[in-house]
Amino acid sequence: xxxxxxxxxxxxxxxxxxxxxxxxxxxxxxxxxxxxxxxxxxxxxxxxxxxxxxxxxxxxxxxxxxxxxxxxxxxxxxxxxxxxxxxxxxxxxxxxxxxxxxxxxxxxxxxxxxxxxxxxxxxxxxxxxxxxxxxxxxxxxxxxxxxxxxxxxxxxxxxxxxxxxxxxxxxxxxxxxxxxxxxxxxxxxxxxxxxxxxxxxxx
Amino acid sequence: xxxxxxxxxxxxxxxxxxxxxxxxxxxxxxxxxxxxxxxxxxxxxxxxxxxxxxxxxxxxxxxxxxxxxxxxxxxxxxxxxxxxxxxxxxxxxxxxxxxxxxxxxxxxxxxxxxxxxxxxxxxxxxxxxxxxxxxxxxxxxxxxxxxxxxxxxxxxxxxxxxxxxxxxxxxxxxxxxxxxxxxxxxxxxxxxxxxxxxxxxxxxxxxxxxxxxxxxxxxxxxxxxxxxxxxxxxxxxxxxxxxxxxxxxxxxxxxxxxxxxxxxxxxxxxxxxxxxxxxxxxxxxxxxxxxxxxxxxxxxxxxxxxxxxxxxxxxxxxxxxxxxxxxxxxxxxxxxxxxxx
Numbered sequence: 001x002x003x004x005x006x007x008x009x010x011x012x013x014x015x016x017x018x019x020x021x022x023x024x025x026x027x028x029x030x031x032x033x034x035x036x037x038x039x040x041x042x043x044x045x046x047x048x049x050x051x052x053x054x055x056x057x058x059x060x061x062x063x064x065x066x067x068x069x070x071x072x073x074x075x076x077x078x079x080x081x082x083x084x085x086x087x088x089x090x091x092x093x094x095x096x097x098x099x100x101x102x103x104x105x106x107x108x109x110x111x112x113x114x115x116x117x118x119x120x121x122x123x124x125x126x127x128x129x130x131x132x133x134x135x136x137x138x139x140x141x142x143x144x145x146x147x148x149x150x151x152x153x154x155x156x157x158x159x160x161x162x163x164x165x166x167x168x169x170x171x172x173x174x175x176x177x178x179x180x181x182x183x184x185x186x187x188x189x190x191x192x193x194x195x196x197x198x199x200x201x202x203x
Numbered sequence: 204x205x206x207x208x209x210x211x212x213x214x215x216x217x218x219x220x221x222x223x224x225x226x227x228x229x230x231x232x233x234x235x236x237x238x239x240x241x242x243x244x245x246x247x248x249x250x251x252x253x254x255x256x257x258x259x260x261x262x263x264x265x266x267x268x269x270x271x272x273x274x275x276x277x278x279x280x281x282x283x284x285x286x287x288x289x290x291x292x293x294x295x296x297x298x299x300x301x302x303x304x305x306x307x308x309x310x311x312x313x314x315x316x317x318x319x320x321x322x323x324x325x326x327x328x329x330x331x332x333x334x335x336x337x338x339x340x341x342x343x344x345x346x347x348x349x350x351x352x353x354x355x356x357x358x359x360x361x362x363x364x365x366x367x368x369x370x371x372x373x374x375x376x377x378x379x380x381x382x383x384x385x386x387x388x389x390x391x392x393x394x395x396x397x398x399x400x401x402x403x404x405x406x407x408x409x410x411x412x413x414x415x416x417x418x419x420x421x422x423x424x425x426x427x428x429x430x431x432x433x434x435x436x437x438x439x440x441x442x443x444x445x446x447x448x449x450x451x452x453x454x455x456x457x458x459x460x461x462x463x464x465x466x467x468x469x470x471x472x473x474x475x476x477x478x479x480x481x482x483x484x485x486x487x488x489x490x491x492x493x494x495x496x497x498x499x500x501x502x503x504x505x506x507x508x509x510x511x512x513x514x515x516x517x518x519x520x521x522x523x524x525x526x527x528x529x530x531x532x533x534x535x536x537x538x539x540x541x542x543x544x
Contacts, residue, residue, distance in 0.1 A: 043427035122452075181227075
């Protein structure tokens with residue numbers, strides 16, 4: 001674990017991977033320390049934002065250092081399956097770049113089990129790891145000005161789902177009707193870091 | 204009730220923002236210049252100084268008050284008029300039912316704030332009414348004919364404060380080093396400390412973009428996505444620094460060369476296009492002392508003080524934490540204290 005100070009009110013804790021980041025997040029949540037405002041997991045890090053008038057980040061760093069990252073507890077993840085209509089505008093291009101047929105692209109995308117590494121970019125947007133290496137393609141050079149809500153997409157080593165219509169540069173393979181983010185729900189984001197995700201092709 | 208006759212350029216409802224949802228990708232949002240929002244609330248007697256208020260951008264709205272109220276305008280300089288009469292900023296102003304407030308264009312800074320006694324109501328989304336201009340959460344941007352259902356309030360005559368802020372077009376921001384200094388060559392760090400930068404006009408509530416590139420003999424590249432905070436100075440591949448504002452995305456992959464200290468965050472919300480920006484490095488003790496002094500000055504100015512001595516003390520505290528202010532004035536009943544530089 002490597003702890004960096006990010007300004008006068010935050011710590012950036014670098015960790016071996018996203019699983020340790022999530023485990024550390026749970027550990028700190030359970031500690032219920034005063035003055036912690038946000039715990040944001042990244043791909044291999046955890047950002048800890050504090051109220052600097054209530055909690056000194058250097059003292060916090062000393063406390064965090066004491067956690068043995070090997071023995072952290074990770075809760076049992078939730079599992080989700082999304083029915084996907086594979087009719088995305090980039091299917092053909094992804095097939096060409098990867099040398100696969102469209103059917104193979106769909107087959108490989110829906111064969112994997114993914115894990116939510118972290119959320120970011122937009123409320124409820126999951127960065128899913130577990131993508132078939134054959135499907136790793138670069139994002140679009142020029143992002144689309146509008147990607148529709150529910151778009152199922154891939155970029156680099158990640159798969160993802162757009163919770164709302166936004167500009168975006170990921171390659172669109174299809175769409176799902178699932179509502180990934182709804183601020184009026186008790187649990188606004190459908191997916192949480194650590195959750196497992198599968199995609200099922202709709203006929 | 205307030206009826207919107209003209210919405211202004213980008214008028215939003217803002218408060219202290221959303222806290223505790225960044226791990227779900229929910230931006231913090233809230234006032235771009237939180238200090239001015241807090242001043243405005245304190246001037247109208249709102250106990251929670253992060254109560255929702257209107258944030259104007261470059262050009263303010265025209266509003267009709269359909270009920271009597273008390274308002275305060277803070278932030279960037281406006282030439283506001285209430286039924287044609289000039290409205291002094293940083294002062295609580297009683298409003299009669301039927302009066303029209305024309306806010307007009309800002310002549311300094313980027314954002315101004317209007318607080319009313321009792322606050323401007325909105326529907327909280329994840330604990331805040333703040334308009335999130337990045338993800339669309341919270342109150343929509345103000346439109347013509349909108350109605351804001353404020354309560355009628357009695358004039359609260361209390362300790363009030365008047366400041367004549369000067370939003371300079373040449374400012375110095377205090378920074379702390381890192382966290383990703385090792386991604387940058389010495390030349391980039393020297394540029395950051397020695398060069399004068401100017402603010403790009405594409406700056407918005409997510410970040411302030413600077414026009415001048417840092418020397419990048421080796422490309423800093425991108426890091427795995429990680430959580431980001433307001434004040435972080437990111438350096439994308441083109442070398443032009445971007446300073447994050449409260450509506451920034453929750454994660455990012457560009458290395459952060461330095462971070463603006465919390466006590467200077469409010470200034471980030473007031474950096475107009477073309478403003479010259481310098482950075483000066485401070486240490487953690489200085490950063491925290493500045494924040495504590497700012498907070499103390501804010502607490503002092505609503506003391507229910509009675510007499511010129513307490514007013515003078517509060518004024519000095521305020522002056523110390525606001526070195527950019529050219530003139531400070533404070534009034535309590537018949538007493539008036541003034542400080543000029």
